[in-house]
Amino acid sequence: SNRSMRPDKNTYERKRSVYVKNPYLEGMDEDILYHLDLGTKTHNLPAMFGDVKFVCVGGSPNRMKAFAQFMHKELRLEGDGEDIEDICAGTDRYCMFKTGPVLSVSHGMGIPSISIMLHELIKLLHHARCCDVTIIRIGTSGGIGIAPGSIVITDTAVDSFFKPRFEQVILDNVVTRSTELDKELANDLFNCSREIPNAPTLIGHTMCTYDFYEGQGRLDGALCSFSREKKLDYLKRAYRAGVRNIEMESTVFAAMCGLCGLRGAQRPEIRVSEERQKVERLWKNDGMILVSSTGGRPG
Numbered sequence: 020s021n022r023s024m025r026p027d028k029n030t031y032e033r034k035r036s037v038y039v040k041n042p043y044l045e046g047m048d049e050d051i052l053y054h055l056d057l058g059t060k061t062h063n064l065p066a067m068f069g070d071v072k073f074v075c076v077g078g079s080p081n082r083m084k085a086f087a088q089f090m091h092k093e094l095r096l097e098g099d100g101e102d103i104e105d106i107c108a109g110t111d112r113y114c115m116f117k118t119g120p121v122l123s124v125s126h127g128m129g130i131p132s133i134s135i136m137l138h139e140l141i142k143l144l145h146h147a148r149c150c151d152v153t154i155i156r157i158g159t160s161g162g163i164g165i166a167p168g169s170i171v172i173t174d175t176a177v178d179s180f181f182k183p184r185f186e187q188v189i190l191d192n193v194v195t196r197s198t199e200l201d202k203e204l205a206n207d208l209f210n211c212s213r214e215i216p217n218a219p220t221l222i223g224h225t226m227c228t229y230d231f232y233e234g235q236g237r238l239d240g241a242l243c244s245f246s247r248e249k250k251l252d253y254l255k256r257a258y259r260a261g262v263r264n265i266e267m268e269s270t271v272f273a274a275m276c277g278l279c280g281l282r283g284a285q286r287p288e289i290r291v292s293e294e295r296q297k298v299e300r301l302w303k304n305d306g307m308i309l310v311s312s313t314g315g316r317p318g
């Protein structure tokens with residue numbers, strides 16, 4: 020957006036650092052970011068990442084590589100960007116690409132996977148002394164009552180009970196954290212989308228579940244103990260609560276980014292599997308459709 024380009028009287032006060040909220044980190048001789056294959060002694064993190072302003076994350080390594088190549092072209096960087104290097108090549112857990120001020124990182128599937136990546140990414144941005152960092156998840160999701168191919172910009176991530184909360188188990192305690200995302204950023208992204216033809220975009224709540232099958236009301240998992248009617252009833256209640264799409268990372272993403280000083284947004288695409296193009300026309304009477312998500316393709 021143009022906002023970052025506006026002259027700002029209080030530039031110094033306004034700079035927002037990336038925080039870590041861990042009293043033990045300061046006193047550590049070395050911080051090893053195990054799953055990124057990076058560390059404070061082995062790498063000069065400020066030199067490598069100090070200029071990062073945007074981090075885009077998504078499930079699959081290939082998609083995040085393709086996104087980095089796209090950014091390379093958009094930013095008109097030197098070379099064709101085809102041989103862009105995976106900064107985390109020493110591990111096959113996650114991949115990471117840097118194009119100018121934009122970092123593109125994969126996070127795998129589900130809350131535990133993205134949470135490990137976010138702990139290490141946030142520490143990386145902190146060690147690199149980055150400031151005013153915006154993070155956007157550009158992953159996949161399944162839509163509720165919206166057209167296939169739509170893009171949902173999340174205003175609030177909700178859990179399976181449609182509540183704006185993330186319950187983190189810490190030792191044997193449950194700590195509830197807020198899942199609000201940056202509303203201004205959501206509006207900025209929405210305004211940008213209006214300039215792009217054929218990109219139907221809306222702002223809504225995103226529901227985050229712990230499971231792809233039973234947790235999202237699918238009838239085709241190895242286990243299924245509910246009826247089609249119960250499934251429909253649940254999805255309709257989700258729709259009425261403002262949910263427009265379902266995925267598996269947004270609550271922990273919103274909670275961690277919010278606590279650590281990152282402006283966060285979620286902009287998942289509603290992906291329709293290329294193989295099956297499986298659109299379940301479930302709510303004909305209401306004129307609503309449920310778009311099945313990745314159809315077996317990891318997102």
Ligand code: R2B
Pocket residue numbers: 078127128129158159160161231265266267268312313316317318
């Ligand atoms: C969307 O797609 C994946 C499941 O297929 C999961 O990571 C998600 O949130």
